[in-house]
Amino acid sequence: MHDFLLTDEQLKLREEARDFANWIPKELVLDMDAEKIQFPHEFLKEAGRRNLLGVRCPVKYGGRGLGEVDEGLICHEVASVSHSLGCLWGVGAGLVGDAILNFGSEALKQEILVPILKGDQYAAECLTEPRGGSDFFGATTTAKKDGSDWIINGQKRFIVGAEGADWFLAYALTDPDAPAHKKLTAFMVPRTKGVESKYIYGLMGTRGGGAGRVMFDNVRVPERYVLNGVNDGFEVFIHMMIPERLGAANMAIGCARPAIEIATRYTSKRKAFGTEIMNFQAVGFKVADSVTLYDAAISLVHNTALAIQSKKVHPNRIRRLVSEAKKFATESCWEIVNNCMQVMGGIGYTDVYPIERIIRDIRLSMIWVGTNEIMQMIIQHEWYKEYEKVISKQRTRNPEQDAVGADQADEKVYE
Ligand SMILES: Cc1cc2nc3c(=O)[nH]c(=O)nc-3n(C[C@H](O)[C@H](O)[C@H](O)COP(=O)(O)OP(=O)(O)OC[C@H]3O[C@@H](n4cnc5c(N)ncnc54)[C@H](O)[C@@H]3O)c2cc1C
Numbered sequence: 001m002h003d004f005l006l007t008d009e010q011l012k013l014r015e016e017a018r019d020f021a022n023w024i025p026k027e028l029v030l031d032m033d034a035e036k037i038q039f040p041h042e043f044l045k046e047a048g049r050r051n052l053l054g055v056r057c058p059v060k061y062g063g064r065g066l067g068e069v070d071e072g073l074i075c076h077e078v079a080s081v082s083h084s085l086g087c088l089w090g091v092g093a094g095l096v097g098d099a100i101l102n103f104g105s106e107a108l109k110q111e112i113l114v115p116i117l118k119g120d121q122y123a124a125e126c127l128t129e130p131r132g133g134s135d136f137f138g139a140t141t142t143a144k145k146d147g148s149d150w151i152i153n154g155q156k157r158f159i160v161g162a163e164g165a166d167w168f169l170a171y172a173l174t175d176p177d178a179p180a181h182k183k184l185t186a187f188m189v190p191r192t193k194g195v196e197s198k199y200i201y202g203l204m205g206t207r208g209g210g211a212g213r214v215m216f217d218n219v220r221v222p223e224r225y226v227l228n229g230v231n232d233g234f235e236v237f238i239h240m241m242i243p244e245r246l247g248a249a250n251m252a253i254g255c256a257r258p259a260i261e262i263a264t265r266y267t268s269k270r271k272a273f274g275t276e277i278m279n280f281q282a283v284g285f286k287v288a289d290s291v292t293l294y295d296a297a298i299s300l301v302h303n304t305a306l307a308i309q310s311k312k313v314h315p316n317r318i319r320r321l322v323s324e325a326k327k328f329a330t331e332s333c334w335e336i337v338n339n340c341m342q343v344m345g346g347i348g349y350t351d352v353y354p355i356e357r358i359i360r361d362i363r364l365s366m367i368w369v370g371t372n373e374i375m376q377m378i379i380q381h382e383w384y385k386e387y388e389k390v391i392s393k394q395r396t397r398n399p400e401q402d403a404v405g406a407d408q409a410d411e412k413v414y415e
Helices: 008-023 026-033 041-049 068-081 083-103 106-118 233-269 281-310 315-343 345-349 355-366 372-394
Strands: 123-126 142-146 149-160 167-173 184-190 195-198 211-222
Touching (some): 008 041, 026 083, 041 083, 083 106, 149 167, 167 211, 184 211, 233 355, 315 372, 345 355
Parallel strands (some): 123 167
Antiparallel strands (some): 142 149
């Protein structure tokens, strides 16, 4: 829908991604939804074989040196087939790969990043703990120094791909008494002695990629697996939240697209009271509202991706934009899929069409990678800060003065 914003190379890349999406076997998608599969190794292998994993990474590590917009285009195509596959595609190579690229040594890039981008290995991201996901600083997993190694103890939960992961990017407390942003360290933990993963939840949707429990029981990790230095895990977290939240927005956009197309086709063929139901305003307007929300969501996400890849925008504004994009796109796409189910009547609620799966899948997008309430907090915080420090100082005209009673200073009561 926004082809006019794309370059010829991007249009070609999208075709390549579509070809990959068409390769995805229907049985894989259905078996994942039925939880017959807990980790789709063959999907990642094929993505790696096609050089479609971690495309923002440099060519020398197996990536393509592309940007956020390009990555979004591939994400839309994969997530349009399966939200769950979109997650797996994004988390290991796109997200953890990005952290290794930015915060790992050259040796770690060779040891971990290269096989991940080939699709031979997978890395999960372990942030959330049973006692809380929103409160990052409340982590209780610990890492204690033993000689030149670290010994990690604790639990993480809801970890995508836990069952198939070879590596776990895990945050642990290394200096519990330090200020919040200096007490955590990010580790690349290999699947080794003391690491156990369990597939324990029945999920509403986004199934088959696992959202497992990961237990670390006296896990010995060499110092070289620390990302960005000891006690500096916060920087890794803050960095990762940008591609992570943009990715969640892109996944929602991909996931909602088939629902709009199915509902459009259905309402132009299905008849009631002697006419196609799209002719009823109640139906046609729901589709119109959905397309409007969809275009608006794509625009905001595209704008945010451009802002990130320009490298010219202040990190605080990026934090706000990406939070807006995540919140707006996920809520819009949820509303879109809900509208699409409604205009299809009873058949939309059955498994004759995939809309019932899409609606179960997409509900997650408002909860994970930071709930939408947390997105609101960030937007609020960053906006007020930016307004006071930057925007208000750029204004050369005070809009408050453009009112008849503008001079009534006594009426402008603030306390
Ligand atoms: C299927 C699935 C896959 C997931 N994959 C991963 C993964 O791969 N890796 C990973 O680390 N995590 C993952 N998560 C975890 C997910 O990111 C967390 O569930 C999410 O961040 C919320 O954390 P929580 O569940 O602990 O809820 P809580 O943090 O307990 O929040 C509960 C409610 O309180 C609200 N709340 C909390 N604090 C505030 C506040 N300050 N202001 C306003 N409201 C607040 C929240 O918005 C929410 O509505 C996954 C979750 C699911 C369900």
